Amino acid sequence: MADRLSAVLAKIVQKRKLFLFVVSVVYIATAVLVYFVINDKNYDVTPRAVRHLGILLRSAIQKDLNKLRHDPDNASVVSPSVDRVGTKRDEGYSCEVKTEHEDLLCDVTPPKFLPDFKNPCWRESGHPLQCLPYFQLIGVDKSGTTDLFYRLVRHPHVLSNRGYIGKETFWWAWKRYGLDLRQTVPHRNFQYYVNFFSEASANIGEVSDESGFHNLITGDGSPIDFWDFRGWKDIPQNAGLRDPRVLTPHLINHVNPNTKFILLLRNPIDRLYSDYFFLPIKRICSPESFHEAVSRSFGILSSCLHSNTLRHCLFDKDLHQHFNENARLNIGFYIVYLLEWLKVFPRRQFLILRFEDYINDIPKYVNRVYRFLGLAPVSLQQTAVLGIFSPIHENVTKKKVKARPMMNRTREILKDIYQPFNVELSNILKNEDFLWS
CATH class of the missing domain: 1.20.5 (Single alpha-helices involved in coiled-coils or other helix-helix interfaces)
Incomplete structure (x- = not known):
């Protein structure tokens, strides 16, 4: 025996x-x-490789899409209380893992917002009025977010923040994890983020209407928040996991569950070309070098997908850096990131627009954003005085302006890569314009 x-x-x-x-x-x-x-500087993409990657990508996303299809209106498709990550069942997460850095879900108590303020604000003993953003313009890079934010803060009831160009705090995706575009920086806690809105908070507290209601609002315009989840391993509730359970949407929901989100989405092919010239990396930029960069990024993603999930590949910190150095192909899979947000927040809290529509009729879409935010209409005379519809205000990439058009063969490769995802995006949004066909 x-x-x-x-x-x-x-x-x-x-x-x-x-x-x-x-x-x-x-x-x-x-x-x-x-x-x-x-x-390999001469690495190129074959039609067979494109077809193979397409199969991998489509199969990778079906699981998440099936979760959403049972509830098209999405009153919170997978609510945080259901998507549990630990043993603390009353709150839906665990506080068992301790790290040297702030655990937002366990160390930060959600503020109790004041009812006489439109903007989410609160008071604590020994502190002046503190506020979080009423809205977040979360994306996406090189899609007109700077122009839109510029026009939003021209409204008399909207205030900027103390971040980069009065718009971007870089906190949710970068600074809370000690990250930057290509380097590490000191970890910044939640109070550091709140301080970005200190000046706006003071103004919000001073202004009220006849009834005493404070109707000014402020916002955060960091487009990286939509897609850059590479800090997920530093969230204690993800400890030991191969793929994340908790991401930025869960964290925002913890402290500010009624946030309104605005998304400007651009044809991912054109967005990528603009982004390639925009990224502050020393390189010779041309249609030919762009094709080589796309080919290498294609190969990196293909290799990763052979043994990992699509989420893992798109959220991986090391691959993120490789995409930066070549072409940020990863940003254009909009539906993958949107699903993460829709697992946490109701669809009604999102206004999703196309960059192409916005740039062709700025007054129409700015007013649409105003309505979404519940802002008072602005008269034609006021718009002229405030400069709301002044010439386009954006981060124009000088190298891109001088560049020749993208090569046709590059565009065809990118069309094959992105189109299945555009189809799923248009299905979820019930709008065929997002096919960019």
């Missing part, structure tokens, strides 16, 4: 060793492939 048991155990050990060996070989092979793709 003992001999038979020993033989069974020996077989189990051998199988386990074989399994670990196979996993190690796959991991090393993938790492080597990614390395050579990144460093």
Whole structure:
């Protein structure tokens, strides 16, 4: 009996060793492939490779899409109370993992907002009035967010913040994790974020209407918040997980559940070309170099998908840096990121517009945003005085202005990559304009 048991155990050990060996070989092979793709300047994309990547991408997203289709109106498709990540069932998350940095879900008590303020504001003993943004313009990069935010804060009831160009705080995606575009920075806590709105808070507290209601609002216009989730491993509730359960939407929901979100989405192909010239990385930019960068990013993503989920590949910190150095192909999978937000917030809290529509009729869409935010209409005379509809105000990329058009072969590759995702996006939004066909 003992001999038979020993033989069974020996077989189990051998199988386990074989399994670990196979996993190690796959991991090393993938790492080597990614390395050579990144460093091969002549790497190019074949039609067969495009078709193969398309199959991988479509299969990767179906699971998340199926979660949403049962509730098209999405009154909160997967609510935070259901999507549990720990044992603290009354609140839906665990506080068992301790780190040296602030745990937003466990260390920060959600503020109790004052009822006589339109903007989410609160008072604490020994502190002046403090506020969080009423709205967040969360995306997406190179899609007119600077222009739109400029016009929003020209409204007499909307205030800017103390962030970059009065718009971007970089806190939710970067500073709270000690991240920047390509380097590490000090970790910043929640109070650091609140301080971005200190001047706006003072103005909000001083202004009220005849009834005493404070109707001024402020906002955060950081487009990276929509898609840059690479800090997820530093969220304690994700400890030990291969793919995240808690992301930026969960954290925002914890402190400010009624936030209104605005999204400007651009044809992902044109967005990528503009972004390539915009990113502050020293390189010679041309249609040819862009094609090479797209090819390498394509190879990096393809290699990752052989042994990982799409979420893992798009949210991975190391791959994020490789995309930065080549072409940020990852940003254009809009539906993947939108699903993460719709798992937490109701669809009614989002206004999603196309950049192409906005730029062709700015007054129409600015007024639409005003209505979404519940702002008072502005007369034609006021718009002229306030400069709301002045010439386009955006971060124009000088290198892009001088560049030749994208190569047709590059555009065709990108069309094959993005189109299945545009289809799913248009289905979720029930608007065929988001096909960009």
